[in-house]
Amino acid sequence: MRTNLLANTGVKMNVFSEDQIRELIFAAEEAMWLTGTEYHDEESLEILRKAGCTIDGIIAHIPPHITERALQTCQKHIVLCNSRTGERELFLEGGNAYFGSGPCTPFTRNPYTEERHRATRQSVCWATKVLDALPNIDYAMSLGIVQDVPLLLSDRHEFEQMVLNTDKPIITVCNDQYGQEDNIKMAEVIAGGEEELRNHPFICLYAEPISPGVHCREAAQKMVYGARKMLPTIYTPCIMAGGTAPATLAGVMVQGLCESLSGLVLGQCAREGSPFIMGGVYTVLDMGSTIFSYGAPELDLMLAGLADVAHYLKVPMFGTAGCTDTCVIDEQAGVEAALSMAMTNMSGANLNHDTGYAEYGTTSNLDLVVIADEVLGMARRITAGIEVNAKTLDLEEIEDEGPGGRFEPAEIPEEPDDSVFEPKNSRVDYQTRLVERGAREIWESKGGKTLKQVANEKVRDIIENHECEPLEPALAAKIRDMVENAVGHMPGE
Amino acid sequence: MAATIEDLAQAVFDGDSRKAKKLSQKLLDAGEAPLDIINQGLMGGMSEVGVQFKAGTMFVPDVMAAAEAMSAGVELVKPLIAHEDIQSLGTVYMCTVKADLHDIGKNLVIMMLEGAGFNVINGGVDVAPEKIVEDVKELHPDIIGMSALLTTTMLHMKDTIELLKEEGLRDQVKVIIGGAPVSQDFADEIAADGYSPDAVSAADLAKSLVGAA
Numbered sequence: 001m002r003t004n005l006l007a008n009t010g011v012k013m014n015v016f017s018e019d020q021i022r023e024l025i026f027a028a029e030e031a032m033w034l035t036g037t038e039y040h041d042e043e044s045l046e047i048l049r050k051a052g053c054t055i056d057g058i059i060a061h062i063p064p065h066i067t068e069r070a071l072q073t074c075q076k077h078i079v080l081c082n083s084r085t086g087e088r089e090l091f092l093e094g095g096n097a098y099f100g101s102g103p104c105t106p107f108t109r110n111p112y113t114e115e116r117h118r119a120t121r122q123s124v125c126w127a128t129k130v131l132d133a134l135p136n137i138d139y140a141m142s143l144g145i146v147q148d149v150p151l152l153l154s155d156r157h158e159f160e161q162m163v164l165n166t167d168k169p170i171i172t173v174c175n176d177q178y179g180q181e182d183n184i185k186m187a188e189v190i191a192g193g194e195e196e197l198r199n200h201p202f203i204c205l206y207a208e209p210i211s212p213g214v215h216c217r218e219a220a221q222k223m224v225y226g227a228r229k230m231l232p233t234i235y236t237p238c239i240m241a242g243g244t245a246p247a248t249l250a251g252v253m254v255q256g257l258c259e260s261l262s263g264l265v266l267g268q269c270a271r272e273g274s275p276f277i278m279g280g281v282y283t284v285l286d287m288g289s290t291i292f293s294y295g296a297p298e299l300d301l302m303l304a305g306l307a308d309v310a311h312y313l314k315v316p317m318f319g320t321a322g323c324t325d326t327c328v329i330d331e332q333a334g335v336e337a338a339l340s341m342a343m344t345n346m347s348g349a350n351l352n353h354d355t356g357y358a359e360y361g362t363t364s365n366l367d368l369v370v371i372a373d374e375v376l377g378m379a380r381r382i383t384a385g386i387e388v389n390a391k392t393l394d395l396e397e398i399e400d401e402g403p404g405g406r407f408e409p410a411e412i413p414e415e416p417d418d419s420v421f422e423p424k425n426s427r428v429d430y431q432t433r434l435v436e437r438g439a440r441e442i443w444e445s446k447g448g449k450t451l452k453q454v455a456n457e458k459v460r461d462i463i464e465n466h467e468c469e470p471l472e473p474a475l476a477a478k479i480r481d482m483v484e485n486a487v488g489h490m491p492g493e
Numbered sequence: 494m495a496a497t498i499e500d501l502a503q504a505v506f507d508g509d510s511r512k513a514k515k516l517s518q519k520l521l522d523a524g525e526a527p528l529d530i531i532n533q534g535l536m537g538g539m540s541e542v543g544v545q546f547k548a549g550t551m552f553v554p555d556v557m558a559a560a561e562a563m564s565a566g567v568e569l570v571k572p573l574i575a576h577e578d579i580q581s582l583g584t585v586y587m588c589t590v591k592a593d594l595h596d597i598g599k600n601l602v603i604m605m606l607e608g609a610g611f612n613v614i615n616g617g618v619d620v621a622p623e624k625i626v627e628d629v630k631e632l633h634p635d636i637i638g639m640s641a642l643l644t645t646t647m648l649h650m651k652d653t654i655e656l657l658k659e660e661g662l663r664d665q666v667k668v669i670i671g672g673a674p675v676s677q678d679f680a681d682e683i684a685a686d687g688y689s690p691d692a693v694s695a696a697d698l699a700k701s702l703v704g705a706a
Contacts, residue, residue, distance in 0.1 A: 040594065106644060106674040118676075145644050145674070152645055175645050210594050217592075242553070243597050287552035290601050290692050362673055491645045492592025492619070 010385040012095060013346040015305035021312045024250070028257035029064040036061040037213040037262045041220040044266055051269040062265050070261070070268035075275035076314050078232045080139065080169035083190060083202040084469050090138055090169055092232075092277065092316035095348030097383075098138035099321065099341070099376055101131055102354035103158075103173040103206070107363040108144045109328075111459045116363055119144025123364075124158055126463050127356070128165035130366050133466040136376035139169040139204075143356055143364035152488025155179035159186060160483050164476060167469040171234065171353070173206045177221040178489045180205060184229060186479050190471070198230050204277070204351075205233040209259045211244035218491070220266060227267035227274035234318045234351070235263030236279035240292055243285030249302055256280045256302075257309065264315075277351065278310055279318025286325075291360045295325040295336030304347035311348065319344050322355030322372040329367045329452050333358060337368060338375045345379040370455040370462075374434045381430035434458065496520055498534045501566065505538025508558025510565040513538075517566035527573040535566040539608050547693050553601070560608050581612045583635035583703040586628060588616030590639050590653065593646035598672060601692040602638060609696040610705075622653040626660050634666060636699055641672040650675075651683040667702045671695060 016024070036059040039045050045055050054061040080090040090098050108119045111126070119142075127143035142158040149157045155174040162170045163186070172187075174180035183203070191197035207222040209215045215223075219235075226233035237259040239245045245255035260278040267274050283292060283299035293299065303319050310317030321344035324333040337355075344352050354361070356369035386392075401407055434454050436443055449457075471479075496519040504512040513535065520530050542559040545551040587603050589596050596618045606613050614632055616625065625637065637657075641647040650670050657663040667686040670679075680688035686702060689695040 106676075147644065151648060154644065175643075214594055216594050240597065285553070285597070287554060288549050290553060290598075490592075490648070491643070492621070492649075 007388065008385055011346060011383045012348055013304060013343070014308055015301065016308045018312065021309050024253050024257060024309060027254045028261055029067050031254055031258040032062040032067055032262050033064055034061070035213070037215060037259065039215045039220050039266070041215070041217045044215065044220040044224060047224065047269045048266065062262060067261055067265055070265045071313055071315070073268050073272045074264060074315065075273055076316065078275045078277065078316050080204055080232070081200040081202045082167050083163060083170065084167040084471070086191070086200040088200070090351070092350040096350055097345045097348055097352060098350060099352045099355055100137055100139040100171070101127065101141045101143045101356045101369060102323070103141040103171070105144050105357065105362055105364040109358070109363055109365045111366050111456060111463065118147040119364070120148040121146050121157055121161055124161040125165055127364065127366060128162045129466050129468065130369055130459055130462050132166035132168060132468045133462045134370065134373040136373045136380065137355070137369070139171060140166045141171045141173065141353055150488055152490065153486050156182050156483045156486045159183045160479055163190060163479065164471055165468050169202050169204065171204045171206055174222065176218045176489060176491065177225050180222050180225060182482065182486050184231065186482050189478050190475055201231055203231065205231055207233060207235055207263065209235070209237050209263060211237045211239045211259060212255055213259060215263065215266070223263050223267050224270040227271040230271065230274050232275040232277055233267060234277040234279050235260050236281070236318050238281045238292065240283060240285035241298065242287065249298060252282050252302060253305060256282050256306070277316045277318050280306060281320045281354070282306065291325065293325055294323040294354065294357055294361050295332070297339070300340045300343040303349060304343055307347040307349040316351065317349045319349030319352040320354045321352045322368070323357035323361065324368065325360045327359045327363070329358065329365055329371070333368055334371065334451070337372055341372060341375050342379045342382065345376070345383050366459045367452055367455040370458045371434065371451060374432065377433070378430055495523060498525065498529065501530065501534030502538035502541070505535055505559050505562045505566070506541050508555060508562050510562045513562040514565045514569055517569045521570065521573070527570045530570050531567060535563045536610055539563045543608055543696070556604065556608060560604060582610045582700060582705045584612045584614065584632070585636045585638055585699055586614045586616055586632060586634035587638040588620040588625060588640070589618040590641045590646050590649040591619060591621040592649070593641050593643055594618045595642035596640070599640040602640070602671065602695045605692040605696040606699055609700060611699060622649060622656045625653050626656050626662065629657070629662055629666055635703055636667045636669060638695065639668065639670050641675065644674045647672065647674055647679070650685070654683055654685060669695065669698055669702070
């Protein structure tokens with residue numbers, strides 16, 4: 001009889017030891033206190049001053065005890081729900097890793113013409129349909145700034161297109177606090193009220209400081225408003241080693257933590273207990289091209305390290321995966337996206353975005369989203385690990401068949417279903433959807449297509465044939481009306 | 494062995510500030526014309542850095558080190574030259590537009606422009622159209638470079654160009670724009686004089702606009 005066997009129930013990677021994590025956190029607390037961060041918003045400065053921070057002009061110096069208290073008080077158990085049923089779907093905690101698209105690319109590539117153009121209502125509609133149809137994609141972000149409408153209202157139109165075309169949770173990125181207010185109102189209408197939305201949030205809010213150490217007015221106000229609404233808010237800096245942070249990767253970690261945690265402190269001082277998600281896109285400023293790299297191995301490494309820190313703090317983590325620097329979906333895109341998804345999944349970052357980003361984050365690409373879905377299936381098979389017990393050791397079958405015997409093939413489910421990995425069924429291998437494993441003749445008989453071609457066909461098939469769980473017509477009409485009547489605000493006025 | 498202008502250019506190319514300063518002094522002591530030291534030695538080395546950076550064989554830190562080496566020499570030699578003799582390709586006024594605090598891209602462009610031989614005025618971030626117009630009146634730049642990272646703030650580029658028109662200044666200054674959401678189409682739409690997708694081509698664009706390309 002086995003007693004107290006220590007077993008791995010899955011595969012996981014770590015970058016830092018607990019001692020190193022503590023060093024990073026204390027260094028961030030030191031930077032938040034000594035150097036401070038800028039808040040370009042009077043109300044936020046007042047909130048921080050009242051809470052006990054030292055305000056010097058627009059710089060707030062946050063004493064460590066306030067940071068530590070904020071880390072204690074923020075809500076850490078965050079669940080994102082289905083927009084139609086309220087069903088609780090994504091539990092952003094522990095090593096749970098969920099994946100979805102990214103927001104705000106100015107451009108997108110048309111899946112029919114390959115033309116790169118500014119994102120539109122139609123492109124966001126198509127993108128959301130694709131996100132809705134794919135089993136390994138867990139939530140939606142817009143994959144484009146809608147630009148065939150007045151630009152100051154793009155966020156309302158993005159929300160409308162997303163909520164019409166998927167019932168999966170939505171992360172909504174708004175231009176400013178006014179846009180965020182409108183989108184929350186629309187979400188409340190759909191959820192059936194303010195309290196219903198708070199109890200079953202199907203939206204998650206998003207704000208982004210400007211690295212290094214600057215909380216612009218829009219980010220600070222969105223953080224404060226989201227906290228007061230008790231809605232989960234992601235606070236996620238984009239940092240470049242050697243550009244907006246030290247060139248040392250540990251220095252980048254400190255700078256990033258300093259920015260995320262100073263957003264946390266603002267949120268907790270505005271409303272203690274509000275749900276908070278820390279995050280980031282930590283990468284390098286490419287010293288040859290000067291781009292903010294979405295395909296650099298340092299991005300994967302630093303964000304896996306950040307996942308270690310987030311796990312230590314028990315704060316949900318917003319990660320980055322499935323993206324590429326290349327302009328078209330080619331071998332480079334496959335390499336960069338796959339590496340990031342496999343590593344991110346193994347690091348256990350909770351809510352991972354930017355799947356489908358090409359051209360260093362400026363252009364979304366649906367072919368990449370479909371390929372990423374397949375890669376995620378593989379990555380999830382890997383993290384499901386290998387179960388070791390009397391049944392799976394299968395000595396009986398080894399004995400029965402003996403040398404030269406014939407073993408039964410693995411069970412193959414009729415429909416590939418990733419839910420078989422949770423709880424795991426180690427007898428079931430990953431069933432490919434797009435990846436071709438056929439012999440040459442079989443591959444040739446199917447047209448001898450590349451993965452990119454097969455993915456593009458899948459994208460078109462989804463756009464033409466996929467139907468999502470519809471939003472009630474009366475609700476859709478209300479949302480249409482609210483979008484039509486929204487009022488945009490010119491930034492800085 | 495006596496120092497040569499070529500040695501000085503090489504020191505700048507190598508990003509060796511100490512050596513660039515030392516050689517500049519030696520060349521001055523040897524009676525070399527200050528203008529030649531700047532144009533052929535210091536800026537000569539820097540222009541080769543620009544070529545190599547574009548070719549992907551040198552990187553941002555190399556460019557920064559070379560720019561520092563060039564400045565170290567220029568600082569020493571400049572006081573010996575009459576102001577009007579100093580060759581500059583022109584003055585560029587660079588800023589990030591109103592309500593936008595993103596400036597890493599703008600700062601990279603400034604570095605490249607200075608390396609290319611422009612006199613650059615850094616207007617900073619969150620610069621309103623009215624302030625840009627005021628600065629144009631006071632500082633008379635040849636080119637205005639505007640940067641924006643957001644689709645919402647890039648609208649201020651259009652406002653600025655319209656205000657320049659209203660104030661009768663549009664013909665006196667070229668306007669170039671850049672930033673992630675900006676494109677050539679947008680530049681055409683708001684009647685800017687040029688757009689460039691990155692810092693190196695921004696310097697090339699500026700050169701072509703002052704007829705130095």
